[in-house]
Amino acid sequence: MKDYNKKLKEYESLNVAFINHDWGQNATNLYNQVVKLWNKLEVGGKIVIISYKKLGIKSATNFLKRKGVIPKTVGKGKDNLRIVEIDKDTSKQLEKVDTNKPITFNFNNAGYTVNAGDAIFSKTNLDVGTRFLLDVVFSKRNRFYHKKVADFGSGWGAISLILAAEFPKCEIFAYEKDEGSIEISQTNLQSYSNVRIIKTDLTNPEVVELIANEAKLDYI
Numbered sequence: 628m629k630d631y632n633k634k635l636k637e638y639e640s641l642n643v644a645f646i647n648h649d650w651g652q653n654a655t656n657l658y659n660q661v662v663k664l665w666n667k668l669e670v671g672g673k674i675v676i677i678s679y680k681k682l683g684i685k686s687a688t689n690f691l692k693r694k695g696v697i698p699k700t701v702g703k704g705k706d707n708l709r710i711v712e713i714d715k716d717t718s719k720q721l722e723k724v725d726t727n728k729p730i731t732f733n734f735n736n737a738g739y740t741v742n743a744g745d746a747i748f749s750k751t752n753l754d755v756g757t758r759f760l761l762d763v764v765f766s767k768r769n770r771f772y773h774k775k776v777a778d779f780g781s782g783w784g785a786i787s788l789i790l791a792a793e794f795p796k797c798e799i800f801a802y803e804k805d806e807g808s809i810e811i812s813q814t815n816l817q818s819y820s821n822v823r824i825i826k827t828d829l830t831n832p833e834v835v836e837l838i839a840n841e842a843k844l845d846y847i
Contacts (some may be wrong), residue, residue, distance in 0.1 A: 629701060629702045629703075629705075630702065630704070631678040631702050631703060631704030631705075631708055631710060632704075633702070633708050634701060638673075638675060639652040639695040641673060642668070642669065642671065642672040642673065643649075643657060643672070643673045643675050644645060644664040644667075644668060644672065644673070644674050644675070644702050645674075645675050645676075645677065646661065646664070646674065646675070646676045646677070647654035647677050647678075647784050648677065648678035648682060648684060648687065649678075650682055650684070650803060650807070652682075652687075652807075653687075653745055654683075654687040654689075654690035654691075654724060655690070655724050656695055656726075656745045656805070657676070657687050657690075657691070658690060658691055658723075659673055659698070659715060659723045659726070660686075660713060660806060660808060661676075661691065661696060661721075661725060661809070662721040662722065662723045662800045663696045664722070665696075665713075665715055665720075665721050666720050666721060669715070669718075669777050670715055670717065670718050671714075671715065672714075672715045673710070673712055673714055673715065674715070675710060675711070675712055675713075676688075676698070676709055676710070676713070677708070678708075678709055678711065679706060679707055679708055679709065679713075680707035680708075680709060681707060684709050684711065686710055688700070691713070691761075694721075694724075695721075695839065696713055696721070697713065697714075698711045698713050699711065699714075701711050701715075702832070703743065708794055724844075725747050726744045726781045726807070726811075727741055727742055727744070728742060728743045728744055728746075728750070728754065729741070729743075729747075730742075730743045730749075730750070730751055732752045732753050733791065734753060734758070734761060734789055735765060735789075736763075737789075737792065737793075739788065739789070739792075740760065740816055741783065741784070741785075741788065741815045741840050742783065742811050742815060743811070744750075744783055744807060744808070744810075744811040745807055745808075745809065746782055746783050746808070746811075747782065748782060748785075749782070749783070749785050749800070750789060751786060757785055757786060760786070760801045761765035761786065761789055762792070763775075765793070765799055768793070768794075770846075771790070771794050771797050771846070772796050772797065773796050773797065773800075774794075774797055774798070774845035774846060775797075775798045775799075775800070775842065775843060775844045775846075776790060776797055776798070776799050776800070776844065776845060776846045776847045777802060777804065777838070777842065777846070777847045778790070778799060778800065778804050779802045779829055779847060780802070780803060780829060781802060781803045781808070781812060781824070782803065782812070783808055783812050783815055784801060784811070784815045784816045784822075784824075785809045786810035787799050787812070787816060787819075787822050787824075788815055788816060788819070790821070791816065791819035791821050791822045794821075795821055796821070797821060798821055798823075799819075799821055800822075800823050800825060800844070801816070801823065801824045801825065802819045802825050802827050802828065802829055802838070803824065803825075803826065803827075804826060804827060804828045804830075806826070809824060809826055812824055
């Protein structure tokens with residue numbers, strides 16, 4: 628396997644689409660991202676997945692193989708970083724795995740039906756932590772009218788959904804970096820005009836500082 632930086636240099640002159648495989652991205656989610664890029668690429672194009680051994684990239688690539696996609700680990704870096712290549716050698720289109728997972732739950736005497744997809748949290752209901760956080764918010768509900776509120780790591784939109792429904796005059800910013808979660812939350816939140824879904828990487832301190840300075844948030 629080649630050094631990470633040398634491999635990145637090679638990609639500069641190639642038709643390459645990148646995926647950053649991160650914590651919480653299971654094999655199905657990763658495969659669906661590959662499918663999305665694969666179907667857009669021309670034959671001869673390349674998909675490159677950047678991940679870490681500790682994030683389960685090996686099991687994820689095994690899942691890709693079972694789905695008929697052939698990944699190759701071609702580079703490595705510090706902390707067991709891995710570079711995995713997938714060559715598009717055929718014009719055959721791939722089909723996504725259906726991750727539709729409807730769930731129904733109640734909060735504050737209101738019922739909700741949403742799609743949880745490949746969620747890490749709140750897969751079958753509101754998880755205990757989310758429910759507790761919302762209980763605290765609702766104990767101070769008068770403070771949230773006409774305020775700007777950020778939902779950091781919004782997932783499929785559980786917190787944003789309930790805040791949008793209960794506080795229609797509140798402006799909500801749902802920040803998420805996972806594409807699969809963003810697609811699901813767009814469906815779950817499409818009826819609420821007071822929510823903006825923003826794709827961003829909150830693990831980057833500069834991004835968080837930029838949000839804090841420009842968004843003029845009242846609550847996070």
